[in-house]
Amino acid sequence: MKIKLFSIAFILAVFYACSPKISQPEAPITTEAVLSPELAQGKILYENNCAKCHDLFNPKSFSAEQWIPIMLNMQKKAKISDEEREIIYAYLIK
Ligand code: HEC
Numbered sequence: 001m002k003i004k005l006f007s008i009a010f011i012l013a014v015f016y017a018c019s020p021k022i023s024q025p026e027a028p029i030t031t032e033a034v035l036s037p038e039l040a041q042g043k044i045l046y047e048n049n050c051a052k053c054h055d056l057f058n059p060k061s062f063s064a065e066q067w068i069p070i071m072l073n074m075q076k077k078a079k080i081s082d083e084e085r086e087i088i089y090a091y092l093i094k
Contacts, residue, residue, distance in 0.1 A: 035094075042091025049078040050088070064093040 035043060050056060062070060067089060075085045 035091075038087065039091050039094050042087045042089075042094075045080070045084050046088045046091055049080050049084070050074065053077065059092040059094070062092075067092050 047056065071085050071089050071092075080088070
């Protein structure tokens with residue numbers, strides 16, 4: 001009986017030692033400071049187009065609903081395309 005148990009343990013040990021190591025995929029970095037490429041582009045567009053006439057407003061100063069009329073108004077002033085406006089808007093409400 002003892003020998004049987006020992007051989008089972010031995011076989012298990014061999015199996016364990018020979019099984020290939022499954023490498024864990026690296027966990028994605030999800031800190032708030034890291035912006036997705038789209039949001040990073042929005043930030044750049046915002047900083048480049050929206051600070052000409054006044055200081056940059058804190059995105060958190062206005063809600064997503066409030067930013068809509070503001071962006072439509074400021075788009076004309078900043079002379080940006082609809083696409084640029086959308087990218088900036090996505091950044092502002094992130
Ligand atoms: C050509 C000059 C000019 C540019 C460029 C400009 N703004 Fe303005 N912005 C103004 C003026 C003038 C006001 C205040 C009067 C008004 O609301 O029209 C203002 C006001 C604001 C306000 C305050 C609105 C409120 O209700 O208190 C926000 C927010 C704002 N701008 C955001 C932006 C953003 C975002 C951009 C870039 C897309 C931008 N601005 C580009 C001239 C500009």
